Amino acid sequence: MTTAGDIMHRGAQWIPVHETLDRAAQLMRELGVGALPISDENERLCGILTDRDIVVGCVAMGHDPAKVTAGDMAQGTPRWIEASADVGEVLREMQTHQIRRLPVIENKRLVGMISEADIARHLTGDQVASFAGRVYAESGAR
Numbered sequence: 055m056t057t058a059g060d061i062m063h064r065g066a067q068w069i070p071v072h073e074t075l076d077r078a079a080q081l082m083r084e085l086g087v088g089a090l091p092i093s094d095e096n097e098r099l100c101g102i103l104t105d106r107d108i109v110v111g112c113v114a115m116g117h118d119p120a121k122v123t124a125g126d127m128a129q130g131t132p133r134w135i136e137a138s139a140d141v142g143e144v145l146r147e148m149q150t151h152q153i154r155r156l157p158v159i160e161n162k163r164l165v166g167m168i169s170e171a172d173i174a175r176h177l178t179g180d181q182v183a184s185f186a187g188r189v190y191a192e193s194g195a196r
Contacts, residue, residue: 058144059137061176062158062166063066071100073124075108078124089163091157092124099157103126134159144168145181149188
């Protein structure tokens with residue numbers, strides 16, 4: 055059985071809820087990623103911040119990324135998956151909620167992220183096609 059832990063990208067890092075978006079952008083550049091899970095003061099997942107969120111939700115709105123925090127951008131209920139979850143559960147979670155990145159948790163700690171690229175590298179062509187069809191359904195991906 056292939057698990058979330060088998061296909062995830064290891065080394066994911068949190069951005070604390072109080073950090074500013076300019077620091078988040080710097081961290082994304084340093085890590086070579088386009089999204090960071092947002093953690094509260096107890097290191098619990100409270101959202102995901104994307105590079106698009108910074109551009110569209112902050113810069114394009116005329117806000118200063120040095121004054122807006124990751125917590126200001128956290129919206130909705132964050133989704134995650136246990137590292138031991140079967141890859142089928144990963145696909146269902148991402149498809150059901152039309153999300154393209156999924157934090158992986160083990161023992162209540164962030165251990166990795168699963169992205170579309172991870173899905174593409176580890177699944178069959180049919181599985182990838184089915185995934186894409188569902189995640190990019192008419193209501194739009196997030």
